[in-house]
Amino acid sequence: MNINLKALGNVTEDERMTKKMIVVSGPSGAGKTTLVKYLMEKLPRLQFAVSATTRPLRGDEVNGRDYYFLSEDEFKEKVKLHEFLEHEEVYEGLLYGTLKEEIKRCWDNDEIPVLDIDVKGALNIKLHHGDYCLFVFVHPGDIYRLQERLKHRGTESDASLKKRLARAEEELNYSQEFDVVIYNRSLESASHELLERVVHFLNDEMSSTQL
Ligand code: 5GP
Numbered sequence: 693m694n695i696n697l698k699a700l701g702n703v704t705e706d707e708r709m710t711k712k713m714i715v716v717s718g719p720s721g722a723g724k725t726t727l728v729k730y731l732m733e734k735l736p737r738l739q740f741a742v743s744a745t746t747r748p749l750r751g752d753e754v755n756g757r758d759y760y761f762l763s764e765d766e767f768k769e770k771v772k773l774h775e776f777l778e779h780e781e782v783y784e785g786l787l788y789g790t791l792k793e794e795i796k797r798c799w800d801n802d803e804i805p806v807l808d809i810d811v812k813g814a815l816n817i818k819l820h821h822g823d824y825c826l827f828v829f830v831h832p833g834d835i836y837r838l839q840e841r842l843k844h845r846g847t848e849s850d851a852s853l854k855k856r857l858a859r860a861e862e863e864l865n866y867s868q869e870f871d872v873v874i875y876n877r878s879l880e881s882a883s884h885e886l887l888e889r890v891v892h893f894l895n896d897e898m899s900s901t902q903l
């Protein structure tokens with residue numbers, strides 16, 4: 693994977709300098725989604741930033757809750773209109789992106805957006821938001837563990853599983869670029885560690901009673 697950093701677009705200087713975000717990244721199947729859900733249960737001021745994607749909806753996913761499911765044309769139109777904070781072709785032919793409007797909505801409601809995005813997207817944001825974001829890398833422990841988790845999830849075809857594992861191996865090389873690396877060997881200890889790190893990050897802005 694070639695990490696090619698690019699400009700964020702129309703986020704104003706004020707937004708860049710004063711607003712916080714939590715960006716959770718790492719290979720698909722490392723447990724990001726579960727950890728993000730846990731965080732949001734514990735800290736009501738956090739709000740999941742729903743991404744847009746062109747991948748087909750899975751089993752119990754809901755449009756507008758898990759993703760905004762768009763056609764490729766719809767997605768590309770939004771790219772043209774600079775509506776994305778970042779966007780990537782995460783897997784061949786499958787586009788994913790963070791909508792600026794989604795982030796703005798959180799900030800307008802005095803919430804802190806939590807993004808669950810791939811490594812390349814996270815590093816692109818890091819280039820522009822550095823000090824005001826917490827960049828978390830969820831590490832699966834090892835590739836074998838990841839393979840088992842993806843198989844167990846049962847959402848991927850053999851071909852898709854192969855692609856996800858190949859990409860995961862590359863993504864692991866970038867873990868050191870992140871502020872925090874959470875090793876998800878045990879969900880319980882990973883959840884607690886993540887919560888502690890996020891509270892610490894937020895604490896200079898608000899007291900724990902507001903959290
Ligand atoms: P999945 O198809 O399993 O939901 O997601 C595949 C990968 O795309 C995951 O690593 C997920 O974090 C990432 N992803 C989800 N939304 C976005 C996004 O808005 N931008 C980027 N760059 N990656 C995303």
